[in-house]
Each structure stands twice: as structure tokens, then as C-alpha cells.
Amino acid sequence: MLNFIKENYRVSLKLFINQMGMTVFGLIVLIAAKLLNNVVFHCAGVLAILMYMYLLYTAMWEKGSEDKIRIDAGRIKENKLYGLYVSLIANFFNILFGIIIVITSFFAENVAFCGDIYGAIKIIDTYINGMYMSLTYSVNTPFIYLIIVLPALLVSTVSYIFGIKGQRYIFPQSKKRK
Numbered sequence: 001m002l003n004f005i006k007e008n009y010r011v012s013l014k015l016f017i018n019q020m021g022m023t024v025f026g027l028i029v030l031i032a033a034k035l036l037n038n039v040v041f042h043c044a045g046v047l048a049i050l051m052y053m054y055l056l057y058t059a060m061w062e063k064g065s066e067d068k069i070r071i072d073a074g075r076i077k078e079n080k081l082y083g084l085y086v087s088l089i090a091n092f093f094n095i096l097f098g099i100i101i102v103i104t105s106f107f108a109e110n111v112a113f114c115g116d117i118y119g120a121i122k123i124i125d126t127y128i129n130g131m132y133m134s135l136t137y138s139v140n141t142p143f144i145y146l147i148i149v150l151p152a153l154l155v156s157t158v159s160y161i162f163g164i165k166g167q168r169y170i171f172p173q174s175k176k177r178k
Contacts, residue, residue, distance in 0.1 A: 060155070
């Protein structure tokens with residue numbers, strides 16, 4: 001596992017940097033949208049999430065298309081779960097914070113220390129995942145902090161598979177008629 005991390009930390013770092021960039025974008029857009037009204041806030045939230053998914057899609061598709069050349073030449077073996085593994089590394093802190101939030105939420109009301117940890121980690125995770133802010137404020141369950149990681153894992157996995165297959169888009173393009 002450590003060898004995989006050493007060999008692929010650049011791809012994971014790229015995904016993490018994309019997340020941080022979208023966090024800044026999401027926070028700016030969502031805070032400005034919240035000043036207008038809730039409908040604009042939620043629409044801006046959907047836009048920020050879709051843009052983040054697009055960034056993940058293009059980054060992992062490009063990596064898959066690069067690996068396709070190496071796979072076809074026989075230099076590396078095809079690993080369809082590569083996108084998932086790299087995304088798990090990139091989302092390590094999101095998953096860790098989500099687990100801490102879920103566990104401490106059960107004891108937050110009865111144990112003051114757990115309540116403090118719950119509140120602090122929840123704030124940190126909300127701002128690390130700024131593009132999901134409209135979702136985390138709307139859904140009042142601690143499990144949402146684990147659920148918001150799933151789209152990134154899914155998109156990274158699927159887009160890498162599309163990249164190694166050479167399929168560019170989810171929906172096939174129509175052929176031009178003459």
C-alpha cells in the first residue's frame with residue numbers, strides 16, 4: 001500500500017488541489033448566494049458540486065488515457081479500480097473527519113469533550129468541503145459528512161475507466177450527417 005501511495009501521490013495531490021480550489025470557489029459563491037436568498041443558495045450549491053465533479057472527471061479521465069497507452073504497450077497492467085484508490089488517498093481527510101463527526105455525534109450531548117470535538121471537526125470539514133455547504137446545511141444528519149465523499153469516489157472511478165477505454169463522454173456523441 002505504501003508503494004502505491006509513493007508512486008501515485010502526484011495524482012492524489014492533483015485531486016486534493018482541485019478540491020481546495022473548488023472549496024474556495026464554492027465558499028465565495030455560496031456565501032454571496034446566501035445573502036440573496038435560499039433558492040439562489042441551493043442553485044449555486046448544485047453548480048459548485050457539478051463543477052467539482054467535472055474537474056474530477058477530467059483529471060481522472062486524462063490519467064486513464066495516459067495509462068491506456070502504457071496498458072496497450074504492455075508496460076503496466078490494467079487496474080480498473082485505480083481511480084477509486086487514488087481518490088481514497090485524496091479524500092483521506094474527508095473520510096477521517098466524516099468518521100470522527102459520526103462517532104462523536106452519538107456522544108456529543110452527554111459528553112462535553114465529544115461535543116467540542118464534534119463541533120470543531122464539523123466546522124473544519126464544512127470549510128474543507130465548501131462546495132457542499134448548501135447540502136451540509138440542508139441535511140441535518142452527521143452521516144452527510146461521509147456521504148459527500150461518495151460522489152468523488154464514484155466519479156474518479158468511472159472517469160478513469162472511461163479514460164483507459166478511450167471513451168470520452170458518458171453520453172455518446174451523435175455522428176454528423178452529411
